[in-house]
Every structure is written in C-alpha cells, then in structure tokens.
Amino acid sequence: MSEGNLRIRVFGMLRNYSDRDGYIDLGGVNRSHLEVRTLKDVVKEYFKLNHPDFDSELINECAIANQSEVLQSHAPIGIQDEIAILPPVCGG
Amino acid sequence: MLDIRVSDEPIHLSSINWESLSREDCGAGNSFFGMVRNRNHGRDVSAVAYDAFVPLAEKTLQEICNEAFSQFGSKGSIFIRHRTGKLQVGELSVVIVVHTPHRDEAFKVCRYVIEELKVRVPIWKKEFYTDGETEWLKGHALCSHADVES
Numbered sequence: 001m002s003e004g005n006l007r008i009r010v011f012g013m014l015r016n017y018s019d020r021d022g023y024i025d026l027g028g029v030n031r032s033h034l035e036v037r038t039l040k041d042v043v044k045e046y047f048k049l050n051h052p053d054f055d056s057e058l059i060n061e062c063a064i065a066n067q068s069e070v071l072q073s074h075a076p077i078g079i080q081d082e083i084a085i086l087p088p089v090c091g092g
Numbered sequence: 093m094l095d096i097r098v099s100d101e102p103i104h105l106s107s108i109n110w111e112s113l114s115r116e117d118c119g120a121g122n123s124f125f126g127m128v129r130n131r132n133h134g135r136d137v138s139a140v141a142y143d144a145f146v147p148l149a150e151k152t153l154q155e156i157c158n159e160a161f162s163q164f165g166s167k168g169s170i171f172i173r174h175r176t177g178k179l180q181v182g183e184l185s186v187v188i189v190v191h192t193p194h195r196d197e198a199f200k201v202c203r204y205v206i207e208e209l210k211v212r213v214p215i216w217k218k219e220f221y222t223d224g225e226t227e228w229l230k231g232h233a234l235c236s237h238a239d240v241e242s
Contacts, residue, residue: 009145011144011216012143061233061235062235066148070234084214087216087228088231088234089231090229090230090232091186091215091216092210092215
C-alpha cells in the first residue's frame with residue numbers, strides 16, 4: 001500500500017538533473033521498508049541509469065532530509081514526508 | 093528574540109529598522125554583512141545564485157542562534173536575512189545583526205552564527221563567471237553532522 005512513485009526534491013548541483021520544479025522522480029518505490037541508506041542506493045541507481053555523466057558516488061556525500069531535520073543513515077523514510085537530498089552546503 | 097528569513101527578497105541596509113532590533117537590556121550590537129565578490133579562486137565572478145531548502149534552513153538557523161546564546165551565556169536578539177536567487181557583484185547575500193548585554197558576547201555570537209551557517213545550513217551557491225561558465229561550489233557534507241549526533 002505504500003508502493004508508489006517517489007519524487008524527491010533536489011538542490012544545488014543536483015538541480016542540473018531535476019525537472020523545472022526541482023524534483024527527480026525515482027519511479028515505483030516501496031517506502032514502507034525504506035531507510036536513508038537504502039534510499040541513497042536507489043538514488044545512485046537512478047543517476048547511473050538516467051544520467052551516466054554524473055558521478056553517482058557523489059550521492060554518498062549528500063544528506064537526506066525532510067522539512068524539519070537531516071535524517072540519520074538508519075532512519076526510516078516516512079510515507080507522508082516530503083524528502084529532499086542535500087549536497088554539501090556552502091551558504092553565506 | 094529571533095527574526096530569521098531566507099528569501100529572494102533583496103536586502104537593503106537602508107530598509108532595516110535598526111532601532112527595532114535593539115533591546116533595553118542590551119548594551120552591545122554587532123553585525124556581519126556578506127556580499128558577492130568579483131573574484132573567487134582566481135576566476136572573475138559576474139554573479140552568484142543561491143539555492144536553499146528554506147524551511148530547514150530557517151529552522152537550522154534558529155537552532156544555531158539558540159546554541160550561540162547558550163554557549164556564550166547570553167541573551168538578546170538576532171536578526172538574520174539570507175538571499176536566494178541570482179545576485180550581482182556587490183549585492184548583499186547575508187546580514188546578521190546581534191544585540192546582547194555586553195560587547196564580548198555580541199562579537200562571539202555573531203561569529204558563531206556566520207561560521208555555523210556556512211557549514212550547517214542547507215544553502216548552495218552557484219557562481220557565474222565572466223567567461224560564461226558556471227559552477228556549483230563545493231561545500232560541507234551534512235550527512236556526517238546527522239550521524240555524529242545519533
């Protein structure tokens with residue numbers, strides 16, 4: 001019941017590969033057993049398949065977050081949460 | 093009191109209501125302004141675009157401000173504006189204004205906020221160069237912060 005298309009927001013350099021609204025669509029993903037570390041594997045596979053010019057190992061340096069916190073590697077991906085993938089930051 | 097906003101609204105020092113930021117129990121004020129520089133790592137820069145995950149950026153800035161007050165034993169007010177969108181050379185990208193009871197913590201709190209902002213707040217910077225090329229700047233990974241705190 002938690003199977004469905006998973007769209008995640010992307011920022012920074014990953015926007016080069018997103019749609020106009022800043023999302024990438026990972027396709028059908030079962031969110032009920034998805035953790036941050038396994039989501040990263042899904043994202044890496046997405047880039048290998050769709051954007052082979054992108055070094056997918058850079059995903060290892062990205063964080064996964066919802067709107068209120070950066071999630072730890074073993075954290076589950078909530079069914080309702082909007083999920084974002086955050087490259088290394090450099091504000092200011 | 094914290095007044096924090098990350099937005100595409102241009103920052104003009106003349107539009108800041110400085111008197112409203114001060115408090116009767118604060119005898120010191122300190123501020124930091126960041127603006128777009130015309131040269132970085134040997135390349136001529138014409139503009140910078142800032143991207144941000146706004147809700148998490150503003151929440152993280154609140155956490156940083158509270159940490160600063162806690163760490164330096166102070167109370168007071170902090171006003172922060174950070175830009176998103178494309179900025180030309182010379183435009184203000186970030187403004188931090190701190191008011192505290194004494195000068196020592198005003199300097200320390202202001203310094204703490206800008207240093208932590210640069211490594212913890214989900215904001216990204218893309219430089220536009222005069223030769224027509226662009227580049228997203230490398231930064232600090234947030235995943236290590238999340239796992240260290242577990």
